[in-house]
Amino acid sequence: MTLRPDPTFHATPKLAMEAPAETLAFTLMLSPDGSQPDGLAVVDVDPKSKTYGQIVHSLFMPNTGDEFHHFGWNACSSALSPLTGHAFLERRYLIIPGIRSSRIYIIDVKEPLKAKIHKIIEPEEVFAKTGYSRPHTIHCGPEGIYVSTLGGGGKDGTDGPPGMFIMDCETFEILGRYEMDRGVQDKQYDFWWNLPRNYMVSSEWGLPPQYENGIVPEDLLSNKYGHSIHFWDLRARKNVQTIDFGENHQMALEIRPAHDPAKQYGFCGVVVDTTNLEGSIWTWWRKDDGTFDAKKTVTIPPHPAAADDLPELLKGFEAVPPLVTDIDLSLDDKYLYVACWGTGEMHQYDVSDPMNPTLAGKVELGGIVADTKHPTGRDFAYGPQMVEISRDGKRVYWTNSLYSSWDDQFYPEDEGGQMVMAHVGEDGGLTLDPDFYVDFPKGYRAHQIRLEGGDCSTDSFCYPSV
Template sequence: MATTLRPDPTFYPSPRLAMAGPAEQYGYVALLCPDGSRPDAIAVVDFDPASPTYTQEVHRVEMPNTGDELHHFGWNACSSMLGPQSCHPFVQRRYLIVPGLRSSRLHIIDTQPDPAQARIVKTIEADELLSKTGYSRPHTIHCGPEGIYISTLGGAGPDGDEGPAGIFLMDCESLEILGRWEIDRGPQDLHYDFWWHIAHDIAMTSEWCKPPQFENGLVPEALLGNQYGHRIHFWDLSARKHRQVIDLGENHQMALELRPAHDPTRQHGFLGVVVDTTNLAGSIWTWYRDGKEFRIEKTAEIPAQPAAADQLPELLKGFEAVPPLVTDIDLSLDDRYLYVACWGIGQLRQYDVSDPMAPKLNGTIELGGVVNATPHPNGQPFAGGPQMVEISRDGRRVYFTNSLYSSWDDQFYPGGVPGALVKADIAADGTMTLDPDFFVSFGEGYRAHQVRLHGGDCSTESFAYP
């Protein structure tokens, strides 16, 4: 009997078709144990409102070691596999690739046959990663048509600061490391996020810092000396060659999350910048194609929140203000709304970016924050502030957690950041409402970071067709 090969049903050729697909049934949440007394874990949370265990953690995948500091994990395959350049149209969205940012380990988690009972099937140790790539501190996972792309924050050496950080590739089927991605890196040295305009063969990367400037916390002298990253890089994706760098100005410290338009006919996107050292403001920048080159402009600024010194942690007392700390951004699949996490002041902002050069603030949710410590509508405290943001494919639900990075959590929120996951509902007109009945707590001693949705989400998918 003939066998018919069909693409994974969670792959969609266009954003519009992805938005019309089934709603997510499960969420996977990275949990970290900041004191290292227990292993980090991936929690499986029931996201199906019709289920008797809705909003409950139904399973937990513990890592085999302690001290990983799980970070921006992602899928082995996604909708980019349906592009004409894909070599793997029939691979399945099956495995979660989970990086340990402190340990430099990679964990492979299988979500089949039961997505609610995921399990570890492979661990790649730091020495194998370093020997095959020259990199350490794996950070962000993206699935592309050629395989799995993994960004790193460190190079060689015990402190990860010997040589540049960059990207390496894994095979999306064998799950073996293939090697370093860059053929010609040009002036690129620091690294953070990356993504692409896949139909135009263009990649983008951003900058944070080397491990000595983040692993033990924010280094105030380095920040005030404008020593963190402040550039965006553009690359030839298939040739793996650097083609352009734009400096935002050294005062625009920590150029982090990149969110390109999902419509493959468009060549613009958004960059979040954590802090301006001249006024502590956070900002959103829009890049766009201008002939053969790219340009970028600051299109939204979020001011710092004044506060008395006795309301502030030690790190901020001398400033008498809280920077908004734009630590994550996410773009809906219709390219309509950009969600901006302001972890310092406890806000999730929604901008209408129908005109990408003129974002309009459409709504704000207040939750947590250094000064206000706004509780959840159910009355429970929400430590930290909105941090990692994930949007459902249809754009009607926005999930977010509250931990940034363990040592930075301790500096800005010395009272602790117990892990929590919450949800905002988005009406047809874009109105945001925090769901009073959706509050997931992960227990004593754990913090919550990245969220991934079973079946795909807005910060993992890239599409070949408009």
Template sequence: MLESLRTDPTFHPSPKLAMEAEPEHIAYTALLSPDASRPDAIAVVDVDPASASYGSVLYRLDMPNKGDEFHHFGWNACSSALSPMSGHAFLKRRYLIIPGIRSSRIYVVDTQPDPKKPTISRVIEPEEVIRKTGYSRPHTVHCGPEGLYISTLGGAGDGTQGPPGVFLMDCESFEVLGQWEIERGPQKLHYDFWWNLPRDYMVSSEWGLPPQFENGIVAEDLLGNRYGHQLHFWDLRARRHVQTIDLGANHQMALEVRPAHDPTREYGFVGVVVDTTNLEGSIWTWWREGGQFHAKKTAVIPPEPADASVLPPLLKGFGAVPPLISDIDLSMDDRFLYVACWGTGELRQYDVTDPQNPKLAGSVRIGGIVKHAPHPNGTSFGGGPQMTEISRDGKRVYFTNSLYSRWDAQFYPDGIPGRMAMCNVGADGGIELDGRFLVDFGADYGSHQVRLQGGDCSTDSFCYPSA
């Protein structure tokens, strides 16, 4: 009884305290069946370098349904439970909330009593999600002080009946409660979202509606600049839209948003997949000053010339490989921003100590549409660095290689067998692929989001400054 009334030891008031916590020993990785011939799964991976099974799959939890398309997932609770506004001080980081972005089904997976053998606790069917929220295609999961926030990519029906948005779930009963927005304003598309809890604002980004991604990238929509290119800012407590920043229609697909972890720092980053005028990818810094939000392009990554004969059909007419920035992640101390260039097969590390002036600090190459760089142990690596996750202490950066099943086939027609790799981080920057760590999930699975035991750099929201 007393144990249940203690604060979860993996919750930390500040980013600095989180960095001092015990390193992770296992990771949970989302696996998807590209052709939906088998159920998606969650793999439990040994990430303890002292273990005899380091870099291997300890267990795989298969789902009871096919066709879910696992993508992003999150914990039921995190350090945001320590907020003065929270009524859930004794929550535990125990359950993984796993949406299927094709099926609109949500799984609640229990990692206790044995974290290495999780079990399915509850399945929330798509009919309940759509009936209670008017949304479909659930995507990003964040735990807040009052409950679970889940972003969506579609409205009801085929995903085009009404705009997508965010809905709330109870973090203890897992009941779907309803739409989060009270005043939506001009927001019509959705992708990622995150917040600064003490400053009471949220930022969201845009991808596209289900017809624009579920059957692959729509080239006409991309060249016509019809994918998302705006940032939206919200009053978190009032659930009200307050400002839109348009990055320019040529900056197609503004995806991951990463606010600074220290809540005294009112800035963050967003990655843009491609500029349709020149194929470059870009990083934008957004910040609040004088009560208004601002954003500017602070780093660009150029395309790499390539012979059309080695390019997939989608890119042959361009004679180049775009970097295709598919994910970014920010270290817990707000020092390093990692940028996954899924097209060129590069993972970049930027020093963002000055958030207005990112400086390239490190880079590794693996996979890539043209270069096909192998892992240091000689194993081939399909795809390129994609979903990225950083350990709390900032010393390890894990990544997988699948973007989205239909897009994988367009950009990498030879297939992308599921892999997970890891970089070690130098004390003063620089990254190097770990030659001992390469997880092979097999040709039947794509691999996507990674969650680390005890929390990671895209899971936790902090309520107190680092001392």
């Protein structure tokens, strides 16, 4: 507990953009075969430092088989909400779930170079208190820590639908399920909200048998993965509307609302259209009558390719789908970054007009067929995947692993974990930093990134920018 709000909390996105730049990044390391414990890497991202672009501290867990995936803070700028009693929390702890083990680690990073385990929540406690499994996305809300899950109960996670639960943001005790009325929601993935407007949006991936051992081609071609987004009355914990993108729009994943809470729109990325292999971005918005609507505003076509150059999964299509696996929105709500994991591209769209995004920049790196090298001449395994943007919007970081079993299917000959960074031009455009290339220890892959002091997929703001 501090005597004043944490200086990394900001009332508005504009104030967050004006805050000091990040000097450290926290990146998850996973052992794809579970032979080694997963870990947290602390990366130096200060260009003035002698260790710029290097891992300056690593923390490994006492267990194996966790598969670290997504993680988040115990507290963020949402603590400044007038409805909370938590304005004096510190942004001090990282909440890291194991997506395979259902174990949750609470990591104290008050001294980042001495990061240590504060608490471990065993899977049995998660099961007993929530009935859910496979914890996935972490968001710090005004009254606690929200956790989405990808599995229900039972050994294979299909006993009941997955959902969300809430943890106490000081004791880290699991309080219980979020949902009072889930409506038709029967799959889960990402979620985010507009706090002053009192609504939340959630999305869908698939159930554990559909992803844990790799993508299930029959389920994909039968359109059995998630293809809807759900709107919730945040405080009533009730699903008030569901929008189905159409069953061919398979895997509606990341939810990115506008950061300025005065704006009532946001974006969702769809991995693949099974009719043509396109990836897509959808803009959703709130109408004057309080209901929601959504429209496809970006399509990204596949790249033709010879069958001999493709993994077994794609040979019959003779094309590489873009595979939109992550998106992120800058704090000024101007640029949306779209990771095309299959084709090996990071796209930058100007979304100043959210209904008419325009391509402003692109970086090619990795890719199933392209296999584009980094400016250093070094390999970049797989393709651009988890993306994170600096608060000032001038730097874009990304890693390369999607999910261990999916990596192996789409990139059967690749191996390794890398993290890179691109600079954003004054009027848009992306340029890879030739001096920033992080190669993670042998046997590890890299997934989500969190930036010191908060970033563009972490913080929720309670007040409009001026």
